[in-house]
Protein backbone atom coordinates (compact mmCIF):
# COMPACT_ATOMS: atom_id res chain seq x y z
CA UNK A 1 0.00 0.00 0.00
CA UNK A 2 1.36 3.33 -1.04
CA UNK A 3 1.42 6.28 1.24
CA UNK A 4 0.34 9.55 -0.25
CA UNK A 5 3.18 11.99 -0.28
CA UNK A 6 2.62 15.33 1.29
CA UNK A 7 2.26 17.82 -1.54
CA UNK A 8 5.21 20.11 -1.94
CA UNK A 9 4.73 23.54 -0.56
CA UNK A 10 3.85 25.96 -3.26
CA UNK A 11 5.92 29.07 -2.85
CA UNK A 12 7.79 31.32 -5.23
CA UNK A 13 10.25 32.18 -2.45
CA UNK A 14 12.79 30.45 -0.26
CA UNK A 15 14.54 31.26 2.99
CA UNK A 16 17.54 32.41 0.95
CA UNK A 17 15.30 34.51 -1.28
CA UNK A 18 12.37 35.67 0.81
CA UNK A 19 9.61 37.85 -0.61
CA UNK A 20 10.71 41.49 -0.83
CA UNK A 21 9.04 44.04 1.42
CA UNK A 22 8.15 46.07 -1.64
CA UNK A 23 5.75 44.16 -3.87
CA UNK A 24 6.81 43.19 -7.38
CA UNK A 25 5.54 45.35 -10.25
CA UNK A 26 1.85 44.90 -10.94
CA UNK A 27 0.81 43.98 -7.40
CA UNK A 28 -1.96 46.37 -6.40
CA UNK A 29 -2.45 45.16 -2.82
CA UNK A 30 0.67 46.89 -1.52
CA UNK A 31 -0.26 46.91 2.16
CA UNK A 32 -1.43 43.32 2.09
CA UNK A 33 1.81 42.33 0.41
CA UNK A 34 3.97 44.14 2.97
CA UNK A 35 2.13 42.54 5.88
CA UNK A 36 2.32 39.11 4.30
CA UNK A 37 6.01 39.49 3.44
CA UNK A 38 6.85 40.48 7.03
CA UNK A 39 4.82 37.57 8.42
CA UNK A 40 6.39 35.18 5.93
CA UNK A 41 9.88 36.19 7.12
CA UNK A 42 8.92 35.92 10.78
CA UNK A 43 7.64 32.38 10.42
CA UNK A 44 10.46 30.49 8.81
CA UNK A 45 11.65 27.05 9.88
CA UNK A 46 14.47 26.83 12.41
CA UNK A 47 18.06 26.72 11.17
CA UNK A 48 18.97 23.47 12.86
CA UNK A 49 16.48 20.94 11.55
CA UNK A 50 14.09 23.09 9.59
CA UNK A 51 11.03 21.40 11.01
CA UNK A 52 9.81 23.94 13.53
CA UNK A 53 8.65 27.53 13.11
CA UNK A 54 11.09 29.86 14.90
CA UNK A 55 8.24 32.09 16.10
CA UNK A 56 5.38 29.68 16.85
CA UNK A 57 7.52 26.74 17.93
CA UNK A 58 5.12 24.42 16.15
CA UNK A 59 5.63 22.14 13.18
CA UNK A 60 6.56 24.13 10.09
CA UNK A 61 4.83 25.31 7.95
CA UNK A 62 2.80 26.88 10.73
CA UNK A 63 -0.62 28.43 10.17
CA UNK A 64 0.78 31.96 10.13
CA UNK A 65 3.28 31.12 7.41
CA UNK A 66 0.62 29.30 5.41
CA UNK A 67 -1.68 32.32 5.55
CA UNK A 68 1.11 34.70 4.56
CA UNK A 69 2.23 32.42 1.75
CA UNK A 70 -1.32 32.13 0.41
CA UNK A 71 -1.65 35.90 0.47
CA UNK A 72 1.62 36.33 -1.42
CA UNK A 73 0.57 33.73 -3.99
CA UNK A 74 -2.78 35.50 -4.41
CA UNK A 75 -1.08 38.86 -4.87
CA UNK A 76 1.21 37.42 -7.51
CA UNK A 77 -1.63 35.69 -9.33
CA UNK A 78 -3.78 38.80 -9.44
CA UNK A 79 -0.91 41.14 -10.26
CA UNK A 80 -1.49 43.09 -13.41
CA UNK A 81 0.99 42.48 -16.15
CA UNK A 82 3.51 45.29 -16.01
Ligand SMILES: [Zn+2]
Nearest residue numbers: 043053056062
Ligand atom coordinates in the same frame (compact mmCIF):
# COMPACT_ATOMS: atom_id res chain seq x y z
ZN1 LIG B 1 4.96 30.41 12.86
